Amino acid sequence: MVDNKWKEAGYVTEPVPAGTDIKAEIRRMCKEKNAVIMAHYYTDGAIQDIADFVGDSLALAQQAAKTDADIIVMCGVHFMGETNKILCPDKKVLVPDLNATCSLAESCPAKEFGEFVKAHPEHTVISYVNTTAAVKALTDVVVTSGNAMQIVNALPKDEKIVFGPDRNLGNYINSITGRQMVLWDGACHVHEKFSLERILELKAAHPDAKILVHPECKGPVVKVADKVGSTAALLKFSQEDDAKEYIVATESGILHKMQQACPEKTFLPAPPDDSTCACNECNYMKLITMEKLYNCLRYEWPEIEVDKETADKAVKCINRMLEMSK
Ligand code: 13P
Ligand code: SF4
Numbered sequence: 001m002v003d004n005k006w007k008e009a010g011y012v013t014e015p016v017p018a019g020t021d022i023k024a025e026i027r028r029m030c031k032e033k034n035a036v037i038m039a040h041y042y043t044d045g046a047i048q049d050i051a052d053f054v055g056d057s058l059a060l061a062q063q064a065a066k067t068d069a070d071i072i073v074m075c076g077v078h079f080m081g082e083t084n085k086i087l088c089p090d091k092k093v094l095v096p097d098l099n100a101t102c103s104l105a106e107s108c109p110a111k112e113f114g115e116f117v118k119a120h121p122e123h124t125v126i127s128y129v130n131t132t133a134a135v136k137a138l139t140d141v142v143v144t145s146g147n148a149m150q151i152v153n154a155l156p157k158d159e160k161i162v163f164g165p166d167r168n169l170g171n172y173i174n175s176i177t178g179r180q181m182v183l184w185d186g187a188c189h190v191h192e193k194f195s196l197e198r199i200l201e202l203k204a205a206h207p208d209a210k211i212l213v214h215p216e217c218k219g220p221v222v223k224v225a226d227k228v229g230s231t232a233a234l235l236k237f238s239q240e241d242d243a244k245e246y247i248v249a250t251e252s253g254i255l256h257k258m259q260q261a262c263p264e265k266t267f268l269p270a271p272p273d274d275s276t277c278a279c280n281e282c283n284y285m286k287l288i289t290m291e292k293l294y295n296c297l298r299y300e301w302p303e304i305e306v307d308k309e310t311a312d313k314a315v316k317c318i319n320r321m322l323e324m325s326k
Pocket of ligand 1: 055056057058130144145146188216229230231232
């Protein structure tokens with residue numbers, strides 16, 4: 001029975017019973033309920049460590065599409081839960097806190113995006129995965145930062161394209177593919193905050209450090225990168241490359257896996273423009289805590305719902321992405 005208090009809060013507000021071994025209980029419930037825990041690299045280290053699968057947005061969607069679990073607990077933000085639900089309509093998909101939204105997805109309301117699409121007839125609509133299900137329902141093909149270049153390159157050279165919502169990723173893809181996609185003017189509040197000046201100051205103090213940048217960062221930051229890529233691509237690069245130090249310009253949660261994989265290397269979080277705040281943390285991802293994960297499994301709530309009409313439309317562009325990134 002879902003308590004009104006929980007609905008108001010967006011998560012189960014029950015305290016975890018005193019003396020509970022949270023980790024052991026989470027694993028026990030997963031086994032009992034045939035549940036799988038998926039986590040994004042931006043969640044807290046403890047969440048990543050208890051998850052069955054940790055990945056970037058592309059890998060999380062690919063994993064959801066092939067899981068045989070009855071319940072998927074998506075430790076990430078709301079659009080990631082929606083993507084899983086759209087791909088697995090018969091499974092229960094849980095996100096431990098419904099307040100875990102995404103500023104980038106929110107920068108693209110479906111009604112306005114629909115008008116934008118209408119204003120550009122005969123354009124193929126490409127949407128970044130960081131969008132609501134309603135925006136995906138207006139989309140021809142979804143991309144992630146891990147496959148955007150590959151998917152855009154696979155389209156005919158003269159194809160007219162509308163790209164939303166991230167203007168930074170869109171500009172980056174335009175610059176490397178030579179396309180002139182029409183861009184929606186959206187951005188992520190975390191990636192927009194990285195400061196070129198402060199990154200260069202850090203680089204001056206660590207001249208041998210390589211700079212790793214997520215393409216949601218602004219153009220001038222992307223320009224100084226030794227490697228631009230999705231979270232998974234940056235992680236892979238840091239493992240295969242021979243530098244000893246890295247400046248990492250993406251949400252700082254990724255440092256957990258980087259450091260775990262290469263304890264001998266040094267990973268420095270790129271500084272945001274405001275040194276007084278933890279702006280290189282995604283406040284939405286950090287809403288996912290062990291307590292909420294425990295309660296979410298225990299009460300099987302909050303559950304992600306996507307109405308059938310929207311899901312039936314949205315699944316086509318997600319499947320097209322999965323097909324094109326094989
Ligand atoms: P990735 O697809 O690179 O994991 O990025 C997701 C995201 O939200 C970036 O801010
Ligand atoms: Fe969304 Fe930005 Fe958080 Fe990624 S880091 S989930 S784009 S708000």
